[in-house]
Amino acid sequence: MFTLLAPLLALVLFLLAPTTAAAQAGNAQAGKTLWEGPATQCRNCHGTNGEGAFGPDLAGRRLTVPQFRRAVRQPWGIMPAFVESQVSDREIADLVAYFDGLPAVAQPGPWRFTVPAGAPRGLEVALSTVGCAQCHGPTLNGPRQNMGAINADFEWVKRMVYDHAKIMPAHWKTLGEEPAVRVRMGTYSPARLPESLVQEVWTYARDLGYRPLIASQLSAGVAAASGVTYSLTVQNSGLPNRGLTAEDLTVNLVVPAGANVVSTTGSGYQGVRADAGLKANVAVWQLGKLAPKDRQTYSLTLSRAGTAADNVRGVVRWAKPVVKTGPSDEANIAPAPLTTATQ
Structure with missing residues (x-):
């Protein structure tokens, strides 16, 4: 029976192969639009053109779609993870196509924000250890607004960091807001971002002062x-x-x-x-x-x-x-x- 089915199975696999490849082939222009637009903020760490900065370079790296998807969904190091509702598999393929069309770089670009001399410990952690201030800025204006909107305690901050894709929409709902953009911040792993470092950043934000929204x-x-x-x-x-x-x-x-x-x-x-x-x-x-x-x-x-x-x-x-x-x-x-x- 297997001998009779083998040619048919081979034909099916042959016919499916182009379809699978086509499904993984991204649209470079769509990837460029996504990268440069407001839907994501990845360029704040990886550089305006993917040349690298606080995060590694992406331009011209020739990563495969599965490799890129793995880095987004289950990243190494301090990078947060992003779920399908934040960056879809289709968009990941588009980003791969976009970066494949860019030249590789010899050296990464500068950080968006550097650590000033005499920086408080929390700012140093936010800028150079975790990198959250590469997106939120050295004064963490956005987070301090969201904290001030509910006079947040540290338990709320932890949930926002370790389960962000769920907690941020719940926060918007609590405030009765209709967000203009998708959830852009990823979710951090407690194993790779210890609670002690989150505490350092929160203490720094609280010391600057919570802000009304x-x-x-x-x-x-x-x-x-x-x-x-x-x-x-x-x-x-x-x-x-x-x-x-x-x-x-x-x-x-x-x-x-x-x-x-x-x-x-x-x-x-x-x-x-x-x-x-x-x-x-x-x-x-x-x-x-x-x-x-x-x-x-x-x-x-x-x-x-x-x-x-x-x-x-x-x-x-x-x-x-x-x-x-x-x-x-x-x-x-x-x-x-x-x-x-x-x-």
Whole structure:
């Protein structure tokens, strides 16, 4: 019987072989788009073009899809692991195709952030031992916001580090947020990232000061006879009765060069002044405090719309809680969409 089936089995395997190869063949352009886009942050460790930095080089390494997938799903060393919902097998194949088309490098590139002289132990660990600050930055602004949103303890931090792919979506759900991106941070292994090192980083973040989770949404301009109106919502997205309250806030929206303020809405308007940080004239509102789930709305009507080179954008600053990263804390207001509707 086996003798009769052998030719048929050989034919089936022959027909399947191209299909399997095709399934593993990635799209280099899709890989480039993924690598350079907001869906992943791998380039912060592996270099802008995969040339290597804190993490090893990938460009021109000629890794196979199974090898690359193994490194992503079950990595060696300190690198966190990424599940299918974060980076799919299809995307892994695309990344392999992209890196196969790049030249190999003789030397890796520089780290995104280096360890400053006299750095606290927690910052040294975050930058050079674990590498978490290569993505989050030396002041860990994002993590400190998420900690401040619920006034997190160390047990929560451990769960976030060791089971991130599950805990981060649960955190968003607790806060009632709809994330704009997938979960981008991987999950660390307790065997390779000891709890003592996590404690060092958490102590450093706590010493800098937790931050209230201040979010904003700036609309596209709406054109009418009176001018172009932009609407802004500022919200404290923290958890009621647990998250931090921001106090002594200023809301600042850039007035593009050549534009005049026609009118505004929202209490606490202070007029227009020069802002050194934004390097522009800004319309300013003052606000006493913003507790978790509180929100404020504002509008700014200008004589003309912003442009790609000089768009309406801004920053929210607050004096309390006091942090060690500067005289005030702040959250950026992303530029308004350039599409302008007609009223």
